[in-house]
Amino acid sequence: MRVGPLARIGRASAAHPWLTLCGWIVVLAIAVSTALVGATGDSLFERLVSAAPGADGEAAEADELLSANGEETESLTLLVHGVELGDPELASAASALGDNLAKLDHVDFVNPLIVPTLPDGSRLPELAPVFSADDQGVLFTATIEGVDGEDPDAKLVDEVAAELRASADDLRAEFPDATVEVGGGSLLIDSIVKVSENDLARGEMVALPIALVVMLVVFGGFIAAGMPLAGAIAAIVGALGALFAFTYVMDIDTTIVNVVTAVGLGLSIDYGLLMVSRFREEYRAHGPLGRDHRLDAITRTADTAGRTVFYSGTTFGIASLGLLVFEPNIVRAIGVGALAVTVIAILSALTLIPALLSLAGDRLANPGSLTRIPLIGKPIARFGDVAPDDGFFSRLTRQVQRQPALVTLACAAALIAVGSPLLNLQLANTSVDAIPASSTQHDFITTLADEFPDARAPRVALVTETESDAEAWAAGIESLAGVQSVTAPAQSGDAWRVNVQVDPADGIEVVHDIRSDRPDFPNWVTGTDARTVDFSESLIGSAGWAVLVIALGTILLLFLMTGSLIVPLKALVASALSLGASIGVLVWGFEQGNFAGPLNFDPDVVHGVDVLVLLLTLVFGFGLAMDYEMFILSRIKEQVDAGVDAREAIATGLQRSGRIISSAALIIVVVFAGFATGDLMVIKQLGVALAVAVTLDATVVRCLLVPAFMTWQQRIMWWAPRWMKRLHARWGLRES
Structure with missing residues (x-):
């Protein structure tokens, strides 16, 4: 029998099934110990990042101007809402928190309650954002500075967070009806990573048992049904191991784990189904029975269905390759992860499945145990047989x-x-807008948005080099549709910023309107919605090349x-x-x-x-x-x-x-x-x-x-x- 290279791979795996299985077990054990257990240091989930997708563009350039302070910093905030700001217990708790944080190096703490008011009883304009609109809440912020341009020390950040949480617990006990939350960038990342882990576990708990039931019906027995599932588990673990390796060369976002795992799970089950089904067909079409016959059937399976698997995987790899032409790191990371998991799914189908087919032997040709169950056995036997x-x-x-x-x-x-x-399609950034309710930061973010609107990151912001330019530009856009209000110019870094309040549903349109009518002085538009626009335009700009790569x-x-x-x-x-x-x-x-x-x-x-x-x-x-x-x-x-x-x-x-x-x-x-x-x-x-x-x-x-x-x-x-x-x-x- 003349065979091709894929058939030789399949036959070799089937001829030495235990050696093949041992090889897979070793590889998957390494993946589990490093990626999930963290035997060599941090685990995969500890190395993940979480941030809104972004791209180089106008907003990124503006953000660079606004943050030109020479040092990296991180801020953590204690939010208190639903209390009288003059309450002595609140003042005492804030003072005690400030004293504790003052003992830590490279930590600055802002307690707005101790800043004197103006002669007319009003507060300093620059402090207005940290007080709630109903004057029933306040924000206390601790800023941790990095040293020599480095990121702030992670242990120091954790220590500050612990102090803030301890103070929050005391305030909740003192004011049980108040909302008291601790939030910040690193805490949000931690919470999203945890949500991602839970989503991954939940998705697998839903998908794998139902997939097993479907395959039991398709094949009429546990042995045949278990083979594609074994390939799927190998693909999942292998994908996590591959992503762990990639964290050392590029940032891997939390969502990438779920995307790549789901894709790998689907591909490997597809390929496993095809291989097992074709083996049954080849096994029954040629006799006599025996080990040589089994190896011949596996060889023909690898030469036909295996070739289809290789072609299918190659087309999926071509599609994933199209992601590499895009500029944003998160898109490239998904492309690299998808390519890796596709290779793992193909290898699993061409080596692991033939080894399992060889070990299962003639039992795959016999009716499974489910076919002997009264009433449902006959339909399962008919459906589970060769088409x-x-x-x-x-x-x-x-x-x-x-x-x-x-x-x-x-x-x-x-x-x-x-x-x-599709004609009414609107693009959005759900990683910013739709923080999961299960996130530990959900209450902090929603309360901040509802009660401290001027303190949250602006959806749209105008950036100029001078205060006068900022004032002139702000006056000109106040009448734009979708603009609710604009703030007074504030200096930040090497530039001046004016926050533009918009309804979240209108933000992207407002960005387009502002950018379509530029003033004649240096200017930039940034903010959450501006970054979404830049990200979208970056993808659109590279879409032609991606389509060309995939189509050709x-x-x-x-x-x-x-x-x-x-x-x-x-x-x-x-x-x-x-x-x-x-x-x-x-x-x-x-x-x-x-x-x-x-x-x-x-x-x-x-x-x-x-x-x-x-x-x-x-x-x-x-x-x-x-x-x-x-x-x-x-x-x-x-x-x-x-x-x-x-x-x-x-x-x-x-x-x-x-x-x-x-x-x-x-x-x-x-x-x-x-x-x-x-x-x-x-x-x-x-x-x-x-x-x-x-x-x-x-x-x-x-x-x-x-x-x-x-x-x-x-x-x-x-x-x-x-x-x-x-x-x-x-x-x-x-x-x-």
């Missing part, structure tokens, strides 16, 4: 083939209709696989329709608030689709769609190469791949739906978007649109120019 040559998917395809043009146009129209809310890479791979130019173009158009529909659902559900009840979020703090979610949905959704494209095309191409009529090849190819595609899609939908139950809004939105994209792709696109279009245009489906045909004859990818 027959004629069944639901072939009959569905033949029905579609009766009116292929009508079905094609109807499916396209339906997907366009579902995607129509996909066209090249599908052409080398099929010898057709029409097939890859069809794949791109079909994926665009399903992805557009999934973004439309995202807009309808989150931006318009229709998912607020089922997914338990406050629609008033979600002002649009997160810009990062939009990008990742397009990239990862496309990669997953190409997975199923490869599953179908590999089967159809087998039939075409064997001389089967084009219409019958489509029906047979869909019949032989439909069950696996449906099962894999169901599992991956469960995976992403499980992560959508988390608290981080960016993960919630991404989970919903990818679950919808996979659902539409596996049903409307793969079961209806693809067979209808391929039948309708069967005369040109396998066409390519002669010069491309010659290239395919020389370099084309073929089954061995």
Whole structure:
């Protein structure tokens, strides 16, 4: 039997299964001990960062001007609201806190209560932001300075935080009806990391058991069902180990862990399902039984399904590669992580799964224990068996083939209709707007926003070099739509800043309006919404290159696989329709608030689709769609190469791949739906978007649109120019 390199890898893994397993166990043990336990120092979650996605641009330049003080600092704040500011117990607690912090080097403490008022009884204007609008609250701030340009000492920050928390506990005991919270940048990061850990655990607890149930039904037994799950666990642990290694060369955001883990889980289960299903088919199609027969079946599986896995993983890798052309670090980090986990999923399918198949032996060919259960055993046995040559998917395809043009146009129209809310798309930054209620910083941030609006980080701010320029510019934008008020100019670093109060839903539009009508002196616009605009524009500026990389890479791979130019173009158009529909659902559900009840979020703090979610949905959704494209095309191409009529090849190819595609899609939908139950809004939105994209792709696109279009245009489906045909004859990818 002539075999290719993938088949040799699979056969070698199956011929030495215990050696292969030991190798995987060693690798995964290293990943667990370093990434999760932290045997070599900090664990993965201790090395993560958490910050709003940003990019180099106008806002970053303005922030640099405003912070030009030569030293790095960090501020922690004790918020007290709902007390009389003249209460002697409050004054005593603040004084005691100040005395304790004064004992620490490089720590400055601001107690606004001891600053004398002006002769008319009013407070100094620069202190106004630290008092609440109802005069029932105050902010006490401790600033920790770094030394010699270094970041503040982490132990010192922890010590200051402990002092603030101790004071907060005393104040809560003294004023039980008051709101007393401690907050700050590092505390917010810690809380988001904790939420991320909980979301990851929750997503896996939801996804893995349901995935096991689905695979039990698909395969009819625990042994076969457990193999893709074993590959998934290996991919998850391997992904965490890879991300841990990457923390030493780049910043890894908390959300990246959830994204990469969910993607790796979905891919590895897809590939495991395909390998186990094809092994059963090959095992039963060729006799006699025995070890050599088992090795031959595994070899053929690796040479066919393994090749499909390799192609599918390569297309997903191409999609992930497109992320590397973007400038923001968080996008590149996701791209690197996705590439790593894709490689792990492929290796797991090509080495770990063959080893497990070899150890399982003939038991995979026998009916599983579930098939002996009364009532449900017979349906499970039928569904868990090798797909027959004629069944639901072939009959569905033949029905579609009766009116292929009508079905094609109807499916396209339906997907366009579902995607129509996309016309009202608004971009947002949910990492800033939608702090999870489960975060320990939620109460601090919401109280700060409600009661101390001038003390929070401005959504929009004007920056100039002189005070007079700031005053003139502020006067000119007060009448803009969406602007509620402007503050007096304040000097900061090497510049002057004017905070512009806006409704969070209007901030991005206000930034665009201000930047579209510039004054004639040096000026910058910064703030939370300005950074979101810069981040969005950075992504848009690189989107063309990303599309080019992904489209050309996909066209090249599908052409080398099929010898057709029409097939890859069809794949791109079909994926665009399903992805557009999934973004439309995202807009309808989150931006318009229709998912607020089922997914338990406050629609008033979600002002649009997160810009990062939009990008990742397009990239990862496309990669997953190409997975199923490869599953179908590999089967159809087998039939075409064997001389089967084009219409019958489509029906047979869909019949032989439909069950696996449906099962894999169901599992991956469960995976992403499980992560959508988390608290981080960016993960919630991404989970919903990818679950919808996979659902539409596996049903409307793969079961209806693809067979209808391929039948309708069967005369040109396998066409390519002669010069491309010659290239395919020389370099084309073929089954061995």
